[in-house]
Amino acid sequence: MTTTSVGALLRTWRERRGISQLELAGRADSSSRHISFVETGRSRPSEEMVLRLADHLDVPVRDRNALLMAAGYAPRYAHTPLDDPSLGALREGLERLLTGYEPYPALVVDGTYTVVAANRGVTMLLAGLPEHLLRPPLNAMRITLHPEGLAPRIHNLKEWRGHLLAQMERQIALARSEPLRALHEEVSAYPVAQRPGDAQAEQSVPYFALPLVIEHDGRLLSFVSSISTFNTPMDVTVAELAVETMLPADPATAKYLRSLDS
Numbered sequence: 001m002t003t004t005s006v007g008a009l010l011r012t013w014r015e016r017r018g019i020s021q022l023e024l025a026g027r028a029d030s031s032s033r034h035i036s037f038v039e040t041g042r043s044r045p046s047e048e049m050v051l052r053l054a055d056h057l058d059v060p061v062r063d064r065n066a067l068l069m070a071a072g073y074a075p076r077y078a079h080t081p082l083d084d085p086s087l088g089a090l091r092e093g094l095e096r097l098l099t100g101y102e103p104y105p106a107l108v109v110d111g112t113y114t115v116v117a118a119n120r121g122v123t124m125l126l127a128g129l130p131e132h133l134l135r136p137p138l139n140a141m142r143i144t145l146h147p148e149g150l151a152p153r154i155h156n157l158k159e160w161r162g163h164l165l166a167q168m169e170r171q172i173a174l175a176r177s178e179p180l181r182a183l184h185e186e187v188s189a190y191p192v193a194q195r196p197g198d199a200q201a202e203q204s205v206p207y208f209a210l211p212l213v214i215e216h217d218g219r220l221l222s223f224v225s226s227i228s229t230f231n232t233p234m235d236v237t238v239a240e241l242a243v244e245t246m247l248p249a250d251p252a253t254a255k256y257l258r259s260l261d262s
Contacts, residue, residue: 006050006071011039013057016173027056047073060175061239062111079236082116090238091117101245103261105223111171111240112179113140121246124260125150125216140244141168145187152193155213155220161192163210211249219256222249 014024021039022032030049037043038053045053050071054064065075080087098106098119105121115122115138126134126143129150133143143149145161154160168184171177209224223246233239248254 004066004070005041006045006067007039007041009067009070010045010050010053010057013054013059013063014039017057019057024053024056028052045071047071051076058174061233062236063176065236077234077236077239080238082237082241087235087237094241094243097243103257104248105246106244107140108241108243109140110237110242111175111177112183113142114138115140116241121257125214127216139183141183141187145190147191147193150214151190153215155215156211157192159210160212209249212246221253221256223247223253224249 014021019027020032021035024030025032025035028035028049029052034043035053038045038049047068050067050073051064054067059067061077062079065077065079068075082091094108094117098108098117101121102119103121103124105119105125107118107122108116110116118138129143130148133146133149141164144154144164145151151157151161165184165188168180168187172181172184211222211224213220213222215221226245226247228243228245230238230241248257
């Protein structure tokens, strides 16, 4: 974009969401005339209106600050480092959550999939990977899809890779994140090794959701992934955190992981 006016930014978000001025006006208890005036710069929206429109356009918290500043208002949402003392209760809660989920894998990532916390189940899956991939900051997408990472161990790599790339594409469409776009370009360019017979083998297994089927220590483990985020976050850092838990997709995987924890 060549302009940072609040009207231009709001118009971009509205067009991204595929919403007409009339529809947005109805949602925000305004008029299409007022929305038009805001977008063309003929009317300066109040701080309350900026936040109301951002809410109905599902604008990420980070970008809501940009809208407010473009309109001449102070940022509303803090961007607190995760190691700040004020987030101590959050960190402790996340650590208890990850520990309580063991022996199953669970991790916390930020908005660009940098791993900020992980449990022993994740450490187990990463065992044996080259050191250069394990150096901080560890990136979940990079380590999963890199040809020297977990990719060679994933038996349904084509399907799982497609799922992860589609997930990133949805996030890029939701948030204007250049770092996330750059990461997507990087990992989508990684070569994909074909494993003969894997696709046929996976089709015969009646999973209830797309599994991650991965080899570990000579065993084939199957997981389904669940991702949780915080409800109504008031901080940019917190808004971009996601907790991913890996649930065993079959009894054999659950039994094996429990045996490691005994």
